[in-house]
Amino acid sequence: LYIYKIEAKIGTIRMVSHVGMVHPMYCSGVGKAIMAELPESEVKQIWNESIIEKKTEHTITDYDDMLSVLKEAKKNGYALDDEENEEGVRCIAASLRDYHNEVKYAFSISGPTSRMTRERVEELSVDVRKVQEELKEYVTKLKKESRCSICGEGRWYVLDFHHLGGKEHTIAALIKRGCSIDTLKEELAKCQLVCSNCHREIHYNEKHLK
Numbered sequence: 001l002y003i004y005k006i007e008a009k010i011g012t013i014r015m016v017s018h019v020g021m022v023h024p025m026y027c028s029g030v031g032k033a034i035m036a037e038l039p040e041s042e043v044k045q046i047w048n049e050s051i052i053e054k055k056t057e058h059t060i061t062d063y064d065d066m067l068s069v070l071k072e073a074k075k076n077g078y079a080l081d082d083e084e085n086e087e088g089v090r091c092i093a094a095s096l097r098d099y100h101n102e103v104k105y106a107f108s109i110s111g112p113t114s115r116m117t118r119e120r121v122e123e124l125s126v127d128v129r130k131v132q133e134e135l136k137e138y139v140t141k142l143k144k145e146s147r148c149s150i151c152g153e154g155r156w157y158v159l160d161f162h163h164l165g166g167k168e169h170t171i172a173a174l175i176k177r178g179c180s181i182d183t184l185k186e187e188l189a190k191c192q193l194v195c196s197n198c199h200r201e202i203h204y205n206e207k208h209l210k
Contacts, residue, residue, distance in 0.1 A: 024050050026066060027059050029081035029093030030106035036073040037095050037103040043070065058083040077129050080121065083113065090116035092124050094132040097139065107131070154197025 025031025025046055035043050044063075052061050060066050073079035081091035093108035109124055110116070116124075148154040194201045 023085060026050055026052060027055055027081065027084045029079050029091035029108045029110070032070060032073055032079035032081070033093040033095040033106040033108070034103055036070040036079055040067070043067070055085055056083055056087045060084060076125070077132070078125050081108075081110070088113055090121065092116075092121050092128055094128045096132065096135055148195035148197060148200070151195060151198040151200070154195035154199075 023031065025035055035046060038046075043066075047063055047066065053059070054061055060069060070079075078092055078094045081089070081093070083090060085091075089110055090113045091108050091110040093106050095103045096105040096107065098104050107128075109128065
């Protein structure tokens with residue numbers, strides 16, 4: 001499922017993918033990037049639950065071949081969609097881990113094969129892995145900063161945040177719901193925080209969310 005997309009600002013070529021579109025995991029770069037990080041039992045389950053069909057002459061439809069491709073993707077740190085979903089389109093993708101260190105997301109760069117040459121893909125692989133590492137560091141930082149600074153174990157929960165849900169929410173969850181950091185800081189200044197572990201209540205101080 002595509003949840004975000006940025007179109008190139010130059011040129012007239014547009015990819016058919018769009019936010020809300022669903023592609024099978026076995027023939028997409030993002031799908032294979034995620035599958036490469038999963039146990040083989042989960043890969044097998046995804047494969048068995050998918051309708052495996054030749055979308056192009058390049059689509060991988062043999063399970064053993066797919067395992068070999070996923071093994072290579074894991075070693076490289078990125079996966080490719082080499083005209084497997086759409087003729088003339090090549091894609092490089094990398095997986096992303098969520099707040100619980102589970103691989104559930106991925107991002108990709110796609111383009112026509114005339115531009116996404118083998119050499120260009122090799123160049124982009126450096127940028128893709130760099131972005132992957134930067135996002136990993138950001139999630140780790142966010143996770144650390146949302147921990148209770150008193151006991152070091154629990155997470156800060158927001159009390160009486162009625163206009164953002166009417167229930168208790170973790171700070172990370174509020175950010176995930178789309179609140180900008182600046183707006184969140186302004187609103188948090190009016191609220192109390194409580195630790196999910198030691199239950200210590202404090203008034204919000206900006207040092208708890210940087």
